[in-house]
Amino acid sequence: xxxxxxxxxxxxxxxxxxxxxxxxxxxxxxxxxxxxxxxxxxxxxxxxxxxxxxxxxxxxxxxxxxxxxxxxxxxxxxxxxxxxxxxxxxxxxxxxxxxxxxxxxxxxxxxxxxxxxxxxxxxxxxxxxxxxxxxxxxxxxxxxxxxxxxxxxxxxxxxxxxxxxxxxxxxxxxxxxxxxxxxxxxxxxxxxxxxxxxxxxxxxxxxxxxxxxxxxxxxxxxxxxxxxxxxxxxxxxxxxxxxxxxxxxxxx
Amino acid sequence: xxxxxxxxxxxxxxxxxxxxxxxxxxxxxxxxxxxxxxxxxxxxxxxxxxxxxxxxxxxxxxxxxxxxxxxxxxxxxxxxxxxxxxxxxxxxxxxxxxxxxxxxxxxxxxxxxxxxxxxxxxxxxxxxxxxxxxxxxxxxxxxxxxxxxxxxxxxxxxxxxxxxxxxxxxxxxxxxxxxxxxxxxxxxxxxxxxxxxxxxxxxxxxxxxxxxxxxxxxxxxxxxxxxxxxxxxxxxxxxxxxxxxxxxxxxxxxxxxxxxxxxxxxxxxxxxxxxxxxxxxxxxxxxxxxxxxxxxxxxxxxxxxxxx
Amino acid sequence: xxxxxxxxxxxxxxxxxxxxxxxxxxxxxxxxxxxxxxxxxxxxxxxxxxxxxxxxxxxxxxxxxxxxxxxxxxxxxxxxxxxxxxxxxxxxxxxxxxxxxxxxxxxxxxxxxxxxxxxxxxxxxxxxxxxxxxxxxxxxxxxxxxxxxxxxxxxxxxxxxxxxxxxxxxxxxxxxxxxxxxxxxxxxxxxxxxxxxxxxxxxxxxxxxxxxxxxxxxxxxxxxxxxxxxxxxxxxxxxxxxxxxxxxxxxxxxxxxxxxxxxxxxxxxxxxxxxxxxxxxxxxxxxxxxxxxxxxxxxxxxxx
Numbered sequence: 001x002x003x004x005x006x007x008x009x010x011x012x013x014x015x016x017x018x019x020x021x022x023x024x025x026x027x028x029x030x031x032x033x034x035x036x037x038x039x040x041x042x043x044x045x046x047x048x049x050x051x052x053x054x055x056x057x058x059x060x061x062x063x064x065x066x067x068x069x070x071x072x073x074x075x076x077x078x079x080x081x082x083x084x085x086x087x088x089x090x091x092x093x094x095x096x097x098x099x100x101x102x103x104x105x106x107x108x109x110x111x112x113x114x115x116x117x118x119x120x121x122x123x124x125x126x127x128x129x130x131x132x133x134x135x136x137x138x139x140x141x142x143x144x145x146x147x148x149x150x151x152x153x154x155x156x157x158x159x160x161x162x163x164x165x166x167x168x169x170x171x172x173x174x175x176x177x178x179x180x181x182x183x184x185x186x187x188x189x190x191x192x193x194x195x196x197x198x199x200x201x202x203x204x205x206x207x208x209x210x211x212x213x214x215x216x217x218x219x220x221x222x223x224x225x226x227x228x229x230x231x232x233x234x235x236x237x238x239x240x241x242x243x244x245x246x247x248x249x250x251x252x
Numbered sequence: 253x254x255x256x257x258x259x260x261x262x263x264x265x266x267x268x269x270x271x272x273x274x275x276x277x278x279x280x281x282x283x284x285x286x287x288x289x290x291x292x293x294x295x296x297x298x299x300x301x302x303x304x305x306x307x308x309x310x311x312x313x314x315x316x317x318x319x320x321x322x323x324x325x326x327x328x329x330x331x332x333x334x335x336x337x338x339x340x341x342x343x344x345x346x347x348x349x350x351x352x353x354x355x356x357x358x359x360x361x362x363x364x365x366x367x368x369x370x371x372x373x374x375x376x377x378x379x380x381x382x383x384x385x386x387x388x389x390x391x392x393x394x395x396x397x398x399x400x401x402x403x404x405x406x407x408x409x410x411x412x413x414x415x416x417x418x419x420x421x422x423x424x425x426x427x428x429x430x431x432x433x434x435x436x437x438x439x440x441x442x443x444x445x446x447x448x449x450x451x452x453x454x455x456x457x458x459x460x461x462x463x464x465x466x467x468x469x470x471x472x473x474x475x476x477x478x479x480x481x482x483x484x485x486x487x488x489x490x491x492x493x494x495x496x497x498x499x500x501x502x503x504x505x506x507x508x509x510x511x512x513x514x515x516x517x518x519x520x521x522x523x524x525x526x527x528x529x530x531x532x533x534x535x536x537x538x539x540x541x542x543x544x545x546x547x548x549x550x551x552x553x554x555x556x557x558x559x560x
Numbered sequence: 561x562x563x564x565x566x567x568x569x570x571x572x573x574x575x576x577x578x579x580x581x582x583x584x585x586x587x588x589x590x591x592x593x594x595x596x597x598x599x600x601x602x603x604x605x606x607x608x609x610x611x612x613x614x615x616x617x618x619x620x621x622x623x624x625x626x627x628x629x630x631x632x633x634x635x636x637x638x639x640x641x642x643x644x645x646x647x648x649x650x651x652x653x654x655x656x657x658x659x660x661x662x663x664x665x666x667x668x669x670x671x672x673x674x675x676x677x678x679x680x681x682x683x684x685x686x687x688x689x690x691x692x693x694x695x696x697x698x699x700x701x702x703x704x705x706x707x708x709x710x711x712x713x714x715x716x717x718x719x720x721x722x723x724x725x726x727x728x729x730x731x732x733x734x735x736x737x738x739x740x741x742x743x744x745x746x747x748x749x750x751x752x753x754x755x756x757x758x759x760x761x762x763x764x765x766x767x768x769x770x771x772x773x774x775x776x777x778x779x780x781x782x783x784x785x786x787x788x789x790x791x792x793x794x795x796x797x798x799x800x801x802x803x804x805x806x807x808x809x810x811x812x813x814x815x816x817x818x819x820x821x822x823x824x825x826x827x828x829x830x831x832x833x834x835x836x837x838x839x840x841x842x843x844x845x846x847x848x849x850x851x852x853x854x855x856x857x858x859x860x861x862x863x864x
Contacts, residue, residue: 052451054447054450054451057447057450059369059371060371069565072565072566074565078566079565079566080565080566082453082454082455083453083564083565083566084453084565085450085451085452085453086452086453087453087564087565089451089452090451092444092447092448092451094444096442096444096445096447096448098445098448098449098463098467099445099466099467100466108449108452108454108462109452109453109454111462112449112452112453112454112455112458112462113453158448161448161452162451162452165452165453278754281756281758281759282756284756284758285756285757285758285759288758288761289664289668289757289758291660292660292661292663292664292668293664293668293669295656295657295660295661295664296660296661296664296665296669296677296732297677298657298661298728299657299661299677299680299681299684299725299728299729299732300677300680302684302725303680303683303684305699306687306691306695306699309695309698309699310691310694310695313698356586357586357589360582360583360586360587361583361586361587361589361590363583364580364583364584364586364587365587368580368583368584379587381591382587382588382590382591385590385591385594386590387849387853388594388846388849388850389590389593389594391779391782391783391845391846391848391849392597392786392842392845392846393783393785393786393787393788393813393841393842393845394786394788395786395788395813395816395817395838395841396597396601396786396838396841396842397597398816398820399597399600399601399816399834399835399838400593400596400597400600402820403600403604404596404600407826424589424593427589427590427593428590431590455572455576456576457575457576457579478686481686482686484688485686485687485688485689485690485691486688487688487689487690487788487789488689488788488789488792488813488817491817491820491821492816492817492820494820514688514690514789517690517691517694518690518693518789518792518793521690521693521694521697521698521793522793529694529698532694533694533698536690536691536694539688539690539691540687540691543686543687543688544683547682547683547686551679
């Protein structure tokens with residue numbers, strides 16, 4: 001039996017006058033992988049960023065409706081954005097390690113949230129790197145600069161960095177679009193491992209990937225949520241014509 | 253630099269039937285281009301030649317006068333006994349006050365302009381005003397800063413003709429240079445690093461302190477060093493402040509009178525006796541040595557930390 | 561499983577807010593600097609013009625502010641002429657050399673040569689003006705005397721030449737920046753049509769970068785007008801209403817230095833004249849800087 005982790009209630013978003021999301025409503029289960037698919041500019045990335053309020057950084061964005069994570073309205077006045085982002089981590093499209101050592105990259109999050117003890121940090125770094133399936137590859141060179149790693153390793157490092165602050169929810173914005181097929185499959189395997197502990201929402205351009213990794217899939221088009229269903233159901237038997245057109249490659 | 257166009261790319265006329273485009277025309281144009289190349293080359297090397305002449309002349313005059321005594325003696329009416337001690341110490345005192353002040357205020361200004369884009373109508377206007385103002389301040393002649401220092405620090409705030417008054421004036425003078433350099437360095441920090449930090453729940457301040465500033469630091473440092481070397485070489489504003497030319501002691505507090513290397517050199521340059529010109533040359537060697545070392549340090553830092 | 565997004569307001573939030581205020585205060589220092597400059601100049605100038613009519617200031621043909629008593633005359637024209645003369649000579653030296661250097665560096669030079677010359681230009685730009693002043697009076701003037709026997713010891717010519725040398729790096733690097741920002745595809749199009757290097761440089765790149773180049777001239781000349789030490793040392797201290805470059809003259813900046821180093825009381829009209837000259841200088845350079853900003857903005861070609 002699964003609990004609802006994120007519930008979105010008639011959520012709309014505007015950049016100035018321009019509407020980017022229109023009346024989105026659905027629920028995301030705890031410890032599952034939810035894929036957001038749709039053509040470029042359909043609003044899936046924008047939607048993803050509303051879940052940890054990264055859109056706050058852009059001026060002139062207004063949001064209506066309610067987004068609740070574990071039953072708390074994350075746009076409530078009393079919510080501390082930094083605490084929210086600690087609980088709802090994010091991995092970006094292109095790997096973006098800090099120009100510091102591998103160790104310092106992973107330790108960055110725990111440090112800013114007040115952990116200073118070396119032994120504690122060591123432990124967090126090791127667990128996070130293990131969770132991100134990177135430990136064996138880097139354990140002997142934790143002091144090396146992170147920018148020296150390969151693209152795939154960098155992205156797993158970024159995942160480890162996000163895990164180090166012990167989030168409940170993991171948002172991923174096309175995390176494999178800048179990677180080669182081998183690195184991509186490593187990260188996809190990793191997702192299966194991670195969903196035992198985390199609720200994962202992943203934006204992807206790649207429909208095969210959505211099919212492979214996700215339990216639920218949401219199809220976005222022009223700022224609307226067209227269809228949301230079990231991944232198997234949505235791909236084998238879409239209810240809407242637009243969804244069918246998209247997944248059969250007739251447009252997009 | 254048009255890397256793709258390495259050599260002359262004038263294609264010889266291929267069509268044989270064309271009588272109008274003669275190959276002599278192409279030859280002539282090509283020759284003209286080569287000639288111009290030579291002319292431009294010579295003109296560019298003029299700068300190098302001037303630098304060489306200047307350095308050789310100064311070395312010829314100044315080197316025989318350079319000695320440890322020269323560095324450790326005060327000014328004197330007798331050229332053989334005169335030295336640069338007061339100027340060296342004055343410059344050191346001034347830079348020790350100016351450097352931290354200008355660095356802190358300059359970097360703070362740059363952070364405010366780059367990292368805290370105000371979106372309110374008034375906030376945005378104020379930031380644009382500050383930016384415009386800094387661009388304009390960079391073009392204000394240094395002597396005008398001298399007039400400001402004389403009026404504001406020496407007379408109004410009543411600091412007198414002190415090291416402090418000189419250092420504050422110099423701080424205002426080099427502030428625009430540091431702000432511009434620091435802004436450039438901060439703007440070159442990839443946005444993705446800021447987002448990554450924020451997405452982990454870092455506050456804006458934590459992101460600036462732990463991600464943005466460390467990344468931008470080499471650039472900021474390079475700009476600051478260059479600005480400080482400008483401050484060490486400046487003469488006019490300090491003359492306005494009333495830095496004295498003939499001083500037989502080094503400052504022992506920030507309220508003491510002072511002189512700096514360029515002013516001592518100015519003083520010797522305006523003496524009629526030939527020996528003093530040679531003393532000035534010796535002073536210039538010391539000054540240029542300091543400035544070139546700073547420049548070299550800045551270039552070294554820039555190359556060392558240059559990111560691909 | 562549960563998550564907690566709220567926390568009591570802590571010292572960290574206060575710090576965040578406080579820091580913004582602190583940064584804003586630092587940023588405002590530069591605005592206050594400008595205000596202070598304007599107020600300083602304005603107050604004392606007003607008091608100067610209470611005694612000397614504005615009309616005299618701009619029409620009188622003699623400047624003898626540091627003379628005593630009734631021999632004092634306050635016509636700024638000789639100082640302006642002196643400044644312009646030096647600036648014109650500097651322009652005649654610096655514009656041709658600076659521009660051709662920029663063309664060479666941007667369009668002709670191999671990377672290897674650029675890597676040698678650019679640092680040398682940077683060093684030239686970093687040499688203090690006092691050194692240039694020394695250079696003018698100990699080397700340039702004696703050398704010129706061999707060709708022009710009537711040249712006075714202090715004269716506008718050698719000061720102008722050396723000011724020109726001083727601003728060459730500025731013109732060269734700013735113009736080069738402007739030309740380098742012309743995208744390569746435009747050059748390639750011209751080469752593709754069979755142009756020579758010179759034709760590409762003069763007919764395609766130069767016109768495309770002209771606004772930036774002119775802005776660099778204006779900025780450099782504004783720097784020449786405000787230049788102080790070279791003219792104080794080499795151009796003399798006798799204001800002349802003449803365009804003869806071989807005689808001693810005085811520029812506005814050199815007058816300010818002379819008056820400030822002289823023994824005059826803060827209450828005297830001579831002291832106040834520093835501010836009247838200062839504000840004239842400030843306005844001239846300010847207008848030129850604004851003009852440079854305007855042309856480089858107004859006529860900038862957009863290539864993106």
